[in-house]
Amino acid sequence: MEREITLELEHVEKVIRGKRIIKGISFCVHAGEVFGFLGPNGSGKTTTIRMMVGLIRPTAGRIKVCGYDIQKQPTKALANVGSIVENPELYPYLTGMENLEHFARMIPGVTKEKIDDVVLRVNLNERIHDKVKDYSLGMRQRLGIAQALLGDPKLLILDEPTNGLDPQGIKELRDFIRQLANEGLSVFVSSHLLSEIQLMCDRVAIINEGEMIRVGEVNELLKQDMRHMVWYVEPEEKARRILTAFSHVRLLDRADEGMITEIAPEHIPRVIARLVAGGVDIYGVEWKKLSLEDLFLTMTGEK
Numbered sequence: 460m461e462r463e464i465t466l467e468l469e470h471v472e473k474v475i476r477g478k479r480i481i482k483g484i485s486f487c488v489h490a491g492e493v494f495g496f497l498g499p500n501g502s503g504k505t506t507t508i509r510m511m512v513g514l515i516r517p518t519a520g521r522i523k524v525c526g527y528d529i530q531k532q533p534t535k536a537l538a539n540v541g542s543i544v545e546n547p548e549l550y551p552y553l554t555g556m557e558n559l560e561h562f563a564r565m566i567p568g569v570t571k572e573k574i575d576d577v578v579l580r581v582n583l584n585e586r587i588h589d590k591v592k593d594y595s596l597g598m599r600q601r602l603g604i605a606q607a608l609l610g611d612p613k614l615l616i617l618d619e620p621t622n623g624l625d626p627q628g629i630k631e632l633r634d635f636i637r638q639l640a641n642e643g644l645s646v647f648v649s650s651h652l653l654s655e656i657q658l659m660c661d662r663v664a665i666i667n668e669g670e671m672i673r674v675g676e677v678n679e680l681l682k683q684d685m686r687h688m689v690w691y692v693e694p695e696e697k698a699r700r701i702l703t704a705f706s707h708v709r710l711l712d713r714a715d716e717g718m719i720t721e722i723a724p725e726h727i728p729r730v731i732a733r734l735v736a737g738g739v740d741i742y743g744v745e746w747k748k749l750s751l752e753d754l755f756l757t758m759t760g761e762k
């Protein structure tokens with residue numbers, strides 16, 4: 460069954476003061492999925508998001524939300540978007556509930572039941588009558604999300620939502636985002652952390668220097684994760700010679716990180732046996748966790 464498309468970017472470009480910051484990016488986000496937008500700092504994530512929420516205009520290309528063009532039908536398009544792009548505006552000396560009531564007055568048709576419903580959805584019901592100044596960062600963020608949900612959006616956009624959260628807060632946010640997606644919402648999450656996107660998202664778009672590098676299923680794109688192996692061996696020179704003799708083992712030249720190979724798991728026992736037979740002592744072998752940088756190098760093929 461074709462899933463409904465909630466967000467569509469087509470060849471979107473942004474030029475700011477003569478500089479091409481976003482260089483023609485395209486992707487779709489479907490209903491009920493958590494979609495990651497991954498790229499290093501300065502790669503253009505916030506600029507793209509600012510276009511998606513109507514804060515700035517694309518120089519070229521099209522952005523549609525639930526089929527409505529943001530440029531041509533901004534009211535209809537943006538009625539389907541809830542977002543926390545810059546820090547949510549919250550009043551610290553009001554309670555969580557008072558904050559929500561305040562924001563609800565600006566959105567037509569929000570009932571008391573709707574407010575109670577979003578409070579439950581973000582799991583703040585026990586603390587909603589406390590003042591926001593006494594909330595943890597994670598709770599403030601959930602209140603910000605509650606505020607974004609008041610207008611019943613189909614698409615929730617969160618820019619670097621885990622920034623500043625502790626590991627417990629990050630886990631809670633992750634579970635909570637998944638729950639929203641299970642309820643049918645599309646959740647769009649930007650991050651510069653590969654590990655976070657891996658844990659949180661179904662699909663991911665990877666951006667670097669304003670260019671789209673890949674879009675696809677997280678598991679599919681990141682499965683090369685398992686292929687980099689670090690070897691702790693003596694003597695290293697001898698080990699290098701043996702390893703390079705295998706056609707399906709590639710030695711990566713990264714002197715500062717130890718001896719690293721690209722290798723498929725099924726070849727490891729044979730390689731280890733050869734090293735031992737060749738008089739190499741093996742002190743340890745471990746899978747290297749792929750960093751965003753490694754991923755870019757692998758994907759752009761310039762190792």
Ligand SMILES: Nc1ncnc2c1ncn2[C@@H]1O[C@H](COP(=O)(O)OP(=O)(O)OP(=O)(O)O)[C@@H](O)[C@H]1O
Nearest residue numbers: 475476480498499500501502503504505506507651
């Ligand atoms: N108004 C602007 N004027 C000039 N340059 C800008 C402007 N806005 C963004 N840029 C530049 O565009 C590039 C992308 O910035 P952007 O903030 O979108 O990146 P980002 O991926 O969100 O990074 P971060 O995670 O650090 O926020 C950066 O090089 C930035 O300096």
